[in-house]
Amino acid sequence: ERVTTFTIYLPRVPKRPLEVSKSEGKGVVSKGKETVLLLEDSRAVRKLLRSFLEMQGYLILEASKPTAALKLARRRKSPIHLLVTDVVLPEMSGPQVAAQLAKVHPESKVVFISGYAGDAVRGKRLLSRRGAFLQKPFSMETLARTVREVLDS
Numbered sequence: 001e002r003v004t005t006f007t008i009y010l011p012r013v014p015k016r017p018l019e020v021s022k023s024e025g026k027g028v029v030s031k032g033k034e035t036v037l038l039l040e041d042s043r044a045v046r047k048l049l050r051s052f053l054e055m056q057g058y059l060i061l062e063a064s065k066p067t068a069a070l071k072l073a074r075r076r077k078s079p080i081h082l083l084v085t086d087v088v089l090p091e092m093s094g095p096q097v098a099a100q101l102a103k104v105h106p107e108s109k110v111v112f113i114s115g116y117a118g119d120a121v122r123g124k125r126l127l128s129r130r131g132a133f134l135q136k137p138f139s140m141e142t143l144a145r146t147v148r149e150v151l152d153s
Contacts (some may be wrong), residue, residue: 031057034081034151037108038062041089048056049084052140053147058082066091066100073104082104082151087114098124098131109150118141 032114036058040046047136050060063069066089073080083101085094092100099109115136132150133144 007121024124030148032148032151033057033059035061035076035079035083036147037069037073037080037085039064039066039083039085039094040113041065041086049143051079052143053084054146058147059069061078065089065095068149069097069102070100076105080082080108083108084147085110085112088111088116100117109153111150 002008028114036053038050038053038060039062040049043063046062046064050062052148058152061076062071063072069083069085080101082124083098085097087094089097094110094112098108098112098141110131112131112133114133132146134146
């Protein structure tokens with residue numbers, strides 16, 4: 001009879017959502033109330049990001065495909081303050097979606113996310129004065145801080 005033992009290490013999760021003020025350099029990010037359009041084709045990643053951003057106070061509109069995200073955006077009359085989008089998506093790329101969204105919601109800023117190493121280099125070129133790039137994997141603290149910084153810029 002053989003016995004196999006597995007040890008699983010999980011990261012610690014704060015009991016409360018991160019609350020970060022600008023004066024504190026680390027760990028706490030001020031909450032938001034803005035509308036965020038979340039475009040991510042991975043269901044698990046999308047659910048995680050949505051849940052976390054909602055805990056931070058943001059109103060989340062979500063889509064798994066670019067066409068669905070743009071359809072949602074066209075129907076929405078009130079502002080979409082931020083697009084959080086994967087770079088590599090079916091149908092069209094994240095930057096193409098951002099360009100299309102800007103035509104309908106020029107107020108929208110953008111945070112590009114990607115797990116592809118090649119996108120880290122390209123990420124710098126993706127950015128306009130209205131956005132940021134996060135290389136996956138990233139911490140929820142990094143996401144919270146990046147979202148807040150982009151919205152406040």
